[in-house]
Amino acid sequence: MPTIERAPIAGAFGGGGLFGIGYALGILDTLRSRGVDLERAPMIGTSAGSWAAAATALGVEYRALATLQVPRFPNPRAGVLARSARRVFGAGNIANITAVACSLPRLKRVELFGASTPIHHMVAASSAVPGLLAPQRIRGTLYVDGGVRSGVSVDLAAHADLLIVIAPLAGAMFGPFNDVVERNTDDEIAEWQAVTGGRTILFAPSVVTSRAASLPHHLFDKDRAMAAYELARNEALNRPL
Numbered sequence: 001m002p003t004i005e006r007a008p009i010a011g012a013f014g015g016g017g018l019f020g021i022g023y024a025l026g027i028l029d030t031l032r033s034r035g036v037d038l039e040r041a042p043m044i045g046t047s048a049g050s051w052a053a054a055a056t057a058l059g060v061e062y063r064a065l066a067t068l069q070v071p072r073f074p075n076p077r078a079g080v081l082a083r084s085a086r087r088v089f090g091a092g093n094i095a096n097i098t099a100v101a102c103s104l105p106r107l108k109r110v111e112l113f114g115a116s117t118p119i120h121h122m123v124a125a126s127s128a129v130p131g132l133l134a135p136q137r138i139r140g141t142l143y144v145d146g147g148v149r150s151g152v153s154v155d156l157a158a159h160a161d162l163l164i165v166i167a168p169l170a171g172a173m174f175g176p177f178n179d180v181v182e183r184n185t186d187d188e189i190a191e192w193q194a195v196t197g198g199r200t201i202l203f204a205p206s207v208v209t210s211r212a213a214s215l216p217h218h219l220f221d222k223d224r225a226m227a228a229y230e231l232a233r234n235e236a237l238n239r240p241l
Contacts, residue, residue: 014048015146026231044156050126053097054089054119058089058119068084082124099146121138128144151181151184162201170202170205209235
């Protein structure tokens with residue numbers, strides 16, 4: 001059997017709209033200041049998590065993402081997300097990034113690999129929320145938000161000694177949807193650990209952080225996303241590693 005390459009550290013980051021991007025980057029930026037840097041590590045991102053992974057790999061600061069104009073929802077125009085992503089990430093390839101999307105018409109969960117797919121297309125495909133944004137076409141296939149199938153897709157993460165999992169819609173977040181994301185994430189973590197034997201550290205919003213987005217539409221509010229960034233920094237500062 002072929003040997004599966006194992007990394008010292010890897011990342012798996014989930015969805016959560018603009019709030020999710022802010023929360024994930026607040027965690028990741030603070031971890032970096034504490035000596036846990038995922039810039040060169042294999043990272044898999046779903047929806048907002050793909051933006052966080054791309055920003056981390058490219059060294060793009062959260063302030064640069066915060067300056068992007070947020071499209072109105074719903075927005076049926078093709079390419080809106082890809083154009084925004086290209087402004088901050090460029091159109092190159094990032095070998096250590098994987099994005100999770102769902103292919104149409106069957107909504108099959110698909111991994112898009114940064115070594116072969118331009119980063120702006122990957123993040124656009126992974127975060128094209130059905131009903132809010134147009135699907136992203138890549139090599140003839142249409143893709144929508146990977147969160148349709150899994151909030152984080154921890155089970156698809158790279159084999160590593162330590163996996164940093166960020167689940168912006170788990171923890172103390174709102175309603176029954178939170179219960180689904182948290183249960184699925186826990187199941188995926190257990191599956192990943194059973195297969196790899198690695199250790200995980202899970203970050204999910206605390207009660208205080210969850211108050212920044214108490215309703216679903218708050219996830220797409222830029223001001224709340226910026227608040228989530230600062231609140232997440234406090235969480236990561238106080239978390240034993």
